[in-house]
Amino acid sequence: MNFLVLHGPNLNLLGKREPAIYGSETLAEINSALEKLSAELECELSFFQSNAEGELINAIQAAAQNCHGILINPAAYTHTSIAIRDALSAVGIPCVEVHLSNIHSRETFRHSSLVAPIAIGQICGFGRDSYLLGLRALFNYVKN
Numbered sequence: 001m002n003f004l005v006l007h008g009p010n011l012n013l014l015g016k017r018e019p020a021i022y023g024s025e026t027l028a029e030i031n032s033a034l035e036k037l038s039a040e041l042e043c044e045l046s047f048f049q050s051n052a053e054g055e056l057i058n059a060i061q062a063a064a065q066n067c068h069g070i071l072i073n074p075a076a077y078t079h080t081s082i083a084i085r086d087a088l089s090a091v092g093i094p095c096v097e098v099h100l101s102n103i104h105s106r107e108t109f110r111h112s113s114l115v116a117p118i119a120i121g122q123i124c125g126f127g128r129d130s131y132l133l134g135l136r137a138l139f140n141y142v143k144n
Helices: 027-041 053-063 075-079 082-091 128-143
Strands: 002-007 044-049 069-073 095-099 121-124
Touching: 002 027, 002 053, 002 128, 027 044, 027 128, 044 053, 053 082, 069 128, 075 095, 095 128, 121 128
Parallel strands: 002 044, 002 069, 069 095, 095 121
Antiparallel strands: none
């Protein structure tokens, strides 16, 4: 099985960006932990991070060719991007939305997700483990 891991805007700054909220791990460290889990699950991962909405949409559309699922942290686009939601919906690939922080315990504008209603699930608030739990859930969903 092949899965696409999508990281939205500003996640390239992990490790430096507001560590009290997002932790001290870098994006490379999170990807490494995901690769280790993918070896255990015997699945393949590809990773993509962009600060540009259109690039994320292009990656979602390209995933329709060879991916069984998408693990996505849309970051700020969670709350604003109808285009990313539409792309995820259009390709018909199961997706899981993840967030490092608990978006529901933060500022009110972060409580709403445009992606959650079309995702098979949302996991937030567990730091790196949100990604790992999300991959496990996505893998099990597709496998079963």
